[in-house]
Amino acid sequence: MNLFEDLRNKIGKSVAETGQASKRMIELSKLNYKRKEKKREADRIAEEIGWIAFLQWEKEQDIRVNKDLKSGLERLQYIQNEIKLLDVDIEKVKSDKLLYSDNFYPTSNSPSSEPSALLIYLCPYCAHQVGEEDRQCGNCQKRYY
Known part of the structure; x- marks a missing residue:
């Protein structure tokens, strides 16, 4: 019976590790999706800023930072900061994955050398x-x- 208990424990451990790897992949996919959406929003805001500047240039042959332009630039800066935070989170999840890519997976809070x-x-x-x-x-x- 010792063989079957060992086999059951090892299979259970493998299933748990596969579940953890799946959770990491799902988390990475979610973060990448959020980043892509933020990037689209940043591109849309940048296009808006460009049109504001172009229309002002077309009228006055000069570009001044007015209320609309400043508001757009502030929104773009805010979105860019959110993208940087998402990049940090993505790298964190990726580095966790790389840490485990050599077939050593911790299954509890204490590190395991098995x-x-x-x-x-x-x-x-x-x-x-x-x-x-x-x-x-x-x-x-x-x-x-």
Whole structure:
């Protein structure tokens, strides 16, 4: 029964780690979508600012910062700051993912040195778990290669 308990624990751990990886991917997708929407809004505001400046230039052959232009520039600056914050969040999620890309996943608050994908070696005769370098089963005493 020890084999089945070990197998159940390892499968459960793999399922939990896959769930965590999925959550990270969903979070990254949400952040990228928000960033894309903010970028579209910034482009729209920049176009608005451009038209305000162009119309003023067309009338007076001079551009002064009036109320409309200043309001547009302030909105654009605010949106650009939001995009920078989203970039920081995206990089944070990406670096978390890179931290785990070498098959070491923490499953609790304490760091674990056990790899997430473990190989299990079984005796071909009795299916008892054996070591990687073993050539004889400790349970049934049969030799294998």
